[in-house]
Amino acid sequence: MAGRHSTIYVSLAAAMIFLGVLHLSRQGKGITMMAPGSERYKEITAEDQTIMQEPEPLDTAWWTPFVNQMARPFSILPKDPFWCVPRPILEMTNGDNITTASNKGLYLVKIPKTASSTAAGVTIQIARNTAARMASQTTISDSLNMECMYHIDHGMAHVDRQDPFFLWTVVRHPAQRAVSHYFFGEVSRRGAPFTSDGMIASLKRHVNFQFRQLARKRVDDGNATLVQTRYHLESPRTTPKNVLDMIQTDILENFHFIGISERLDESLVALKMILNLNMEDVIGLSSKISGKMDDGGFDGTCHNIQTSRTTAEVDQYLSQEFRIDNYDFFLYDVANRSLDLTIDAFGREPFRKELEKYHAMKQYAEEQCLSKVLFPCTEVGQPPWPEAKHSCFKGDIGCGHECVQQALREFATTPRYLTNRRK
Numbered sequence: 362m363a364g365r366h367s368t369i370y371v372s373l374a375a376a377m378i379f380l381g382v383l384h385l386s387r388q389g390k391g392i393t394m395m396a397p398g399s400e401r402y403k404e405i406t407a408e409d410q411t412i413m414q415e416p417e418p419l420d421t422a423w424w425t426p427f428v429n430q431m432a433r434p435f436s437i438l439p440k441d442p443f444w445c446v447p448r449p450i451l452e453m454t455n456g457d458n459i460t461t462a463s464n465k466g467l468y469l470v471k472i473p474k475t476a477s478s479t480a481a482g483v484t485i486q487i488a489r490n491t492a493a494r495m496a497s498q499t500t501i502s503d504s505l506n507m508e509c510m511y512h513i514d515h516g517m518a519h520v521d522r523q524d525p526f527f528l529w530t531v532v533r534h535p536a537q538r539a540v541s542h543y544f545f546g547e548v549s550r551r552g553a554p555f556t557s558d559g560m561i562a563s564l565k566r567h568v569n570f571q572f573r574q575l576a577r578k579r580v581d582d583g584n585a586t587l588v589q590t591r592y593h594l595e596s597p598r599t600t601p602k603n604v605l606d607m608i609q610t611d612i613l614e615n616f617h618f619i620g621i622s623e624r625l626d627e628s629l630v631a632l633k634m635i636l637n638l639n640m641e642d643v644i645g646l647s648s649k650i651s652g653k654m655d656d657g658g659f660d661g662t663c664h665n666i667q668t669s670r671t672t673a674e675v676d677q678y679l680s681q682e683f684r685i686d687n688y689d690f691f692l693y694d695v696a697n698r699s700l701d702l703t704i705d706a707f708g709r710e711p712f713r714k715e716l717e718k719y720h721a722m723k724q725y726a727e728e729q730c731l732s733k734v735l736f737p738c739t740e741v742g743q744p745p746w747p748e749a750k751h752s753c754f755k756g757d758i759g760c761g762h763e764c765v766q767q768a769l770r771e772f773a774t775t776p777r778y779l780t781n782r783r784k
């Protein structure tokens with residue numbers, strides 16, 4: 362059976378590519394695909410809709426052929442930081458209230474367990490350095506006390522954004538992310554015992570997790586405006602056209618950049634190039650530096666982050682049912698491919714040089730700062746160190762940022778830098 366289903370979808374998708382842009386229109390219970398002036402069409406019947414919900418290995422999912430078609434390079438923006446709305450630096454609180462008080466600026470949609478705290482630290486560093494550069498070019502004297510407005514929310518503040526803004530995020534392999542979320546949130550922080558059933562129940566809640574967070578918008582349902590995706594992601598009535606539409610219009614056309622957690626260094630260098638930044642703007646110490654402690658922000662005590670593991674039952678679930686209608690896989694593949702295209706657009710060789718410079722600078726910053734910086738959590742069961750507040754932007758975000766930026770100013774005068782530059 363599975364073979365036949367795959368064939369239907371692969372040939373269906375191939376026909377669409379072959380015929381170029383086709384009319385896709387919903388008709389009754391299925392969708393009809395028709396090329397103008399052609400007899401060739403394939404109707405998706407109710408039976409086909411059911412087939413789409415059957416487990417299929419990822420490489421034969423109906424959307425596979427669309428990955429290359431949807432992927433696109435992210436554009437390099439004008440040199441002028443149009444997205445920067447300067448303001449005096451605000452004291453951070455533990456809620457996101459202060460940072461969400463305005464709906465403009467630099468937005469990171471912070472998806473949990475995608476290296477998002479590290480990305481948040483970079484976001485704030487960019488906001489500080491950019492505002493300082495802008496201020497130094499004007500008569501504003503306190504350039505060190507300015508930052509661009511930014512948002513680093515786990516939530517959905519981005520749905521209410523207004524111009525000017527720059528919107529970015531980081532996505533991660535969906536199965537890895539969901540597993541990590543379970544271990545972090547339920548086992549490490551809440552102390553739930555690890556069981557296959559408990560884990561599968563949690564993973565079920567994480568189908569389309571990333572897709573939903575990025576594609577959410579205000580949707581007027583007649584009575585009120587709700588924040589949701591345009592089409593219900595797990596409904597059998599959702600057609601391939603709906604999914605393609607959401608990826609294209611609600612995600613790719615909205616985001617200025619989407620990074621990849623597994624390729625964070627490349628992603629940050631690409632972000633630097635897109636925004637015309639200096640390299641030091643995108644360098645910070647990783648938030649979960651040892652990968653072993655959280656930030657103590659959950660219940661006031663520090664938790665050990667347990668190493669993720671699965672069971673045969675969980676693996677079975679992840680390879681089959683978890684993939685059904687889970688367009689996080691589609692989104693992830695499109696984003697991964699888009700990063701490649703972005704690198705190609707810069708030119709592979711110039712990009713490689715930038716990446717090399719990034720690594721050299723980051724390594725220098727780590728050598729200078731790692732042993733000196735206080736992270737909020739170093740002891741399980743203890744409250745986070747109050748002194749860490751001074752070294753981090755907030756929680757475990759951007760810890761050691763002052764040391765890092767200072768080290769990178771020195772780096773430019775070291776023999777290592779000069780050697781590197783001559784290469």
Ligand SMILES: *[C@@H]1O[C@H](CO)[C@@H](O)[C@H](O)[C@H]1NC(C)=O
Nearest residue numbers: 454455456457458459461462
């Ligand atoms: C954030 O604002 C909301 C609504 O004004 C309020 O209910 C909440 O307590 C605030 N949170 C913090 C941490 O200040």
Ligand SMILES: *[C@@H]1O[C@H](CO)[C@@H](O)[C@H](O)[C@H]1NC(C)=O
Nearest residue numbers: 580581582583584585586587
């Ligand atoms: C609007 O609200 C009314 C009354 O609560 C309800 O009957 C109707 O279905 C709602 N309309 C939509 C589009 O949700």
Ligand SMILES: *[C@@H]1O[C@H](CO)[C@@H](O)[C@H](O)[C@H]1NC(C)=O
Nearest residue numbers: 534621624693694697698701
């Ligand atoms: C992401 O892209 C990289 C570089 O092209 C590739 O090596 C890797 O296999 C891709 N990852 C996935 C999950 O497709």
